Amino acid sequence: MAGGLFALLDDVAALAKMAAASVDDIGAAAGRATTKAAGVVVDDTAVTPQYVHGVTADRELPMIKRITIGSLRNKLLVILPVALLLSQFLPGLLTPILMVGGGYLCYEGAEKVWARLRGHDHHPVPVTAEGAEAEKAMVSGAIRTDLILSAEIMVIALNEVAEEPFLNRLGILVVVAIAITLAVYGVVAVIVKLDDIGLALSQRSTGLPGRIGHALLVGTPRLLAVISVVGVAAMLWVGGHIELVGLDELGWHAPYELVHDIEHAVHNALHGTLGSIAGWLTNTLLSAVFGLIVGALILGVLHLVPRRRSTAAH
Template sequence: MSGGLFALLDDVAALARLAAASVDDVGAAAGRASIKAAGVVVDDTAVTPQYVQGVAAERELPIVKRIAIGSLRNKILIILPLALLLSQFLPWLLTPILMAGGAFLCFEGAEKIWGKISGHAHHEKTVEAGPDAEKTLVAGAIRTDLILSAEIMVISLNEVAEEPFLARLAILLVVAIGITVLVYGVVALIVKMDDVGLALAQRSSALAQKVGTGLVRAMPGLLAGIAVVGTAAMLWVGGHILLVGVDDLGWHAPYELVHHLEVAVHDALGAVGAVAGWIVNTALSAVVGLVVGALVVVVVQLVGRLRHADS
C-alpha cells in the first residue's frame, strides 16, 4: 500500500516537473514572439495617447481602460481563433499574410515621414465632450487597435507556428494579455504624466516643484520621441518581415545580402560585433521598409488622385 502511495506521489511529482517545464517553455516562447512584434507594440503605444488629447483629465484613465478591454477582446475573441484556425489548416498562408502586414507597416511608416516632409501630416482634433462623443472615440480607437493587434498576433504566431496546437494557444494567450497590459499600462502613465507634474509643481517643496515642472515640459518631447521611435520601428520590422518572407518564398538574394553584411560586421568588430551586426541588419531592414513603403505611398496617392479626377 505504502509502495503504491509513494509511486503515485512520485508520478505526481514528475507531472508537476513536466508542467513547470511546459510553463517555462510557454513563457520563453511568448517572450520570443513578443520581441518579434516589438515594432507594432511601439507603434500601438505611440498611437493610443492621441485618442485622449483634449479629454477632461478625470476621463483619461477610464477611456484608456475601455480601449484596453476592447483591445483584449480583439486579440482573444476575434484574432486568436482565426489565427489558430489558419495555422492549423492553412499554414502556407501565414507568410503571404505576414508580408501583407509588413507592407502595411512600411506604408504607415513612409506615409508619416512623407507627411512631415510635405507638411500634410495629420493633426488630431480636440475631442468633444459628452458620453456619445466618448463612445465614438473609444470605438474608433478599438477599430484602429484591431489592425495593430492583428499584426502583433500574426507576427507572434509565425514565431511559434511549429508548436503543438495547445502550446500555440497558451503562448498566444500570454502574448495577447502581456502586450495589452504593457501597452496600455505605459499609455496610462504617459497620459497622466502631465497631471502628476502639475500636482508636484503646486507643492511647497522646491524639489517637487522642479520635478513637476520638468515632467510637464518633458511631455511634448516624450510624445514626439515615441512617435519617431514608432515610425522607425515600423520601417525596421516591416522591412525585416518582407526580407524574411521573400526568402521563405524562394527569392534568397535580398535576405542573404543583408545577412552576409551583418555577419561580416559581426566578425570584423570583435567584442561589439554582435551589437554592430544587429544595427546593420536593422538599418538595412529599415531602408528596405522605407523603399517599399514609399512605393506604396506613391501608388495610394496616384489611385486617390485618379478617383478624385473621375468624381
Template sequence: MSGGLFALLDDVAALARMAAASVDDVGAAASRASLKAAGVVVDDAAVTPQYVQGVAADRELPIIKRIAIGSLRNKLLLILPAALLLSQFLPWLLTPILMAGGAFLCFEGAEKIWGKLRGHAHAKEKQLATGPDAEKTLVSGAIRTDLILSAEIMVISLNEVADEPFLSRLAILVVVAIGITVLVYGVVALIVRMDDVGLSLAQRTSTTAQRVGNGLVRAMPGLLRGIAVVGTAAMLWVGGHILLVGADDLGLHGPYALVHHVEEAVHHVLGAVGGWLANTALSAVVGLVAGAVVVAAVHLVHTVRHRAGAGDS
C-alpha cells in the same frame, strides 16, 4: 499503504515538474514571439495617446481602460481563432499574410515621413469627448484602429511558433495577447497621466518636488514626439525585415542574403550589437523604399479617382 502514498506523491511531483517546465516553455516562447512584434507594439503605444488628447483629465484612464478591453477582445475573440485555424489548415498563407502586414507597416511609416516632409503630418485631429456619445465614438474608433495593429502583432507572434503543437500555440498566443495588451495600455496610462503627476508635484512646497514636477510637465511634449519617431522607425524596420524574410521563404533569396552578409561582416568587426544595428538599418531602408512605392501608388490612385470624379461632374 505508505509505499503507495509515496509513489503517488512522487508521481504528483513529477507531473508538477512537467507542468512547470511546460509553463516555462510557454513563457519563453511567448517572450520570443513578443520580441518579434516589438515594432508594432511600439507603434501601438505611440498611436493610442492621441485618442485622449483634449479629453477631460478624469476621463483619460476610463477611456484607456475601455480601449484596452476592446483590444483584448480583438486579440482573443476575433484574431486568435482565425489565426489558429489558418495555421492549422492553411499554414502556407501565413507568409503572404505576414508580408501584406509588413507592407502595411512600411506604408504607414513612409506616409508619416512624407507628411513631415510636406510640412503637415497626417495625424488624427484632436477629439474632444464631452459626453457619453462622443466618448463612445472615440473608443470605437480607437478599437477599430487597434484591430489592425493587434492582427499584425498576433500574426507575427504566430509565425514564430508555427511549428509548435496546436495547444502550445494556443497557450503561447493567449499569453502574448494578454501580456502585450497589459504592457501597451499600462505604458499609455502612465504617459497620459505623467503631466498630471508633474502638476501635482509642482504644487508642493518641496523645492525638489517642484523641480521634478516642472521637469515632467516640460518633458511631456518631447516624450510624445520621441515615441512617435521611435514608432515610425520601428514600423519601417519591422516591416522591411518581414518583407526580406518573407521573400526569402518564397524563394527570392538575394535581398535577405545580402543583408545577412553585411550583418555578418559588421558583426565580425563590431560585435553582435553592431551586426544587429546593421541588419536593423538595412531592414529600415528596405522598409522605407517599399513604403515609398506603396505611398506613391496610393496617392496615384487617389489622384486618378479625383480627376475621374471631377470629369464626371
C-alpha cells in the same frame, strides 16, 4: 499500499515537473514572440495617447480602461481563433498574411516620413470629447485602430511559434495577448497622467518636488514626440524585416541574403560583443531602409490610382 502511494506521489511529482517545464517553455516562447512584435507595440503605445488628448482629466483613465478591454477582446475573441485555425489548417497562408501586415507597417511608416518631410505632419486626433456620445466615438475609433495593430502583433507572434503543438501555441498567444495589452495600456495610462502629476507637484512645492513637477510638464510633450519618432522607425524596421524574410521564404533570396551578408561582414570586422551589436544595428538599419522603399512604393501606387481615376472621369 504505502509503496503504491509513494509511486503515485512520484508520478504526480513527475507530472508537476513536466507541467512546470511546459509553463517555462511557454513563457520563454511568449517572450521571444513578444520581442519580435516590439515594433508594433511601440507604435501602438505611441498612437493611443492621441485618442485621449483634450479629454478632461477625470475621463482619461476610464477611457483607457475601455480601450484596454476592447483590445483584449480584439486579440482573444477575434484574432486568436482565426490565427489558430489558419496555423492549424492553412499554415502556408501565414507568410503571405504576415507580408500584407508588414506592407501595411511599411506604408504607415513611409507615409509619416513623407508627411514630416513636407511639413504636414499631423495626427488623426479626434475632436475633444463633449459628452457620452463623443467619448464613445473616440473609444470606438481607438479600438478599431487597435484591431489592425493587434492583428499584426498576433500574427508576428504566431509566426514565431508556428512549429509548437496546438495547445502550446494557444497558451503562448494568450500570454502574449494579455501581456502586451496590459503593458501597452499600462504605459499609456502613465504617459497621459504625467502632465497631471507634474502639475500637482509643481503647485504643491517649490523645492525638489516642484522642480520634478515642472520637468514632467515640460518633458511629457517631448516624450510623446520621441515615442512617435521611435514608433515610425520601429514600423519601418519590423515591416522591412517581415518583407525580407517573407520574400526569402517565397523563393526570392537576393534581398535577404544581401542584408545577411552585410551584417556578417560588419560583425566579423569588429568581433566580439561590439561586432554583435554593430551587426544587429546594421541589419536593423538595412531592414528599415528596405521597409521605407517598400512603403514608398505602396504610397506611390495608392496616390497614383486616385489621380488616374480622376483623369479618366474628366
